[in-house]
C-alpha cells in the first residue's frame with residue numbers, strides 16, 4: 001500500500017499521515033520499560049512500521065532520560081531505508097542561552113547517531129529565554145544543517161501565534177505544534193488552536209491520540225491501568241467512556257472489523273492532524289498501522305464528535 005504523505009506546515013518536509021510515538025521506548029519511570037516489554041518488542045514494532053512505510057518517529061531528549069533516542073539510534077545502525085525523526089528540546093530553567101539550545105540538540109543527535117533531524121520541537125512553552133532568542137537558536141540550527149524544521153509543543157493559541165511570528169521574522173515557517181488531541185481531549189478544537197494552525201499553515205501533531213491507551217478499550221472500571229494513568233483516568237471516567245467505545249466498536253464493524261484504536265487514529269486524521277500513537281510491541285504497531293488506507297465518513301465523524309462531547313461533559 002503506497003502511503004500518501006502530508007507536508008509539515010509550509011516547510012516542504014513530507015511525512016506519513018501517522019507518526020509513531022517513542023516515549024515508552026526505554027522509559028522505566030512512567031511506562032515500566034523492562035517489565036512487560038523490552039527492546040526486542042520495541043524493535044519488532046519499529047520494523048513493522050518501517051515495512052509499512054511509516055518511517056516517522058517522535059522522541060525527546062527527556063524520554064527515558066535519553067534512552068528513547070539511544071534506542072532509536074541503535075535501530076538506525078542497521079536500517080538502510082530513510083527514517084524521519086522528530087525530537088524535542090526541553091527548556092529547563094538553567095538553559096538560558098542559544099548555545100545551550102544547540103548543546104542540547106547536539107546531545108540528541110549524538111544519541112540518535114545522526115547528523116540532522118527532520119523536526120526539532122520546543123517541548124513546552126515555559127522558558128526563561130525569550131521567544132525571540134529561542135527561535136533564533138532554532139534558526140541557527142537550520143542554518144547549520146542540524147535540523148530541517150522547527151516545531152513547538154503544548155503551545156496555546158497565543159504562544160503559537162508568537163512563535164510563528166518570531167520565526168517568520170527570521171524568514172522561516174513554524175512547522176508544527178504538538179498537542180494532546182484525541183476523542184477524549186478536544187481542547188485543541190474548542191480553544192481555536194486547530195483553526196489558528198489551519199489559518200497559519202502550521203501542522204497539528206496529535207499526541208496521546210489513544211488517550212494513553214484508554215481508547216483501545218482494554219481498560220475498564222473493573223480493570224483500570226495500574227500505573228501513572230490511574231490518576232488521569234479515574235474509575236468514573238472509565239465508566240463514562242464505555243458508551244463512546246461502544247459507538248467506536250459499532251463503526252469499526254461497519255468498516256470490516258476495524259478496532260477502536262484504528263477508529264481513534266482515523267478520527268484524528270479526519271480533523272486534519274497527524275496522530276503519533278505510542279506503540280510498545282508488534283501487535284500495537286500493527287493495530288495502529290491499520291488506521292491507514294481507509295476513511296471514516298463525515299456522518300461517522302459527526303457521531304463520534306457528539307459521543308465524545310457527551311463523554312467529556314458528563
Ligand SMILES: NC(=O)c1ccc[n+]([C@@H]2O[C@H](COP(=O)([O-])OP(=O)(O)OC[C@H]3O[C@@H](n4cnc5c(N)ncnc54)[C@H](OP(=O)(O)O)[C@@H]3O)[C@@H](O)[C@H]2O)c1
Pocket residue numbers: 020021022023024058059123153154178179206207208209210211212213214216218261276277278279280283284285287288
Ligand atoms: N509533547 C508532549 O508533551 C507529549 C506528551 C505525551 C506524549 N507525547 C508523544 O506522543 C506519543 C503518544 O502519546 P502517549 O504514549 O502519551 O499516548 P497514546 O499514544 O494515546 O497511548 C499509548 C499507549 O496506549 C497503549 N496502546 C497502544 N496501542 C495499543 C493497542 N493497539 N491496544 C491496546 N493498547 C494500546 C499502550 O500502553 P499499554 O500497553 O501500557 O496500555 C501505549 O503505550 C508519545 O510516545 C510521545 O512521542 C508527547
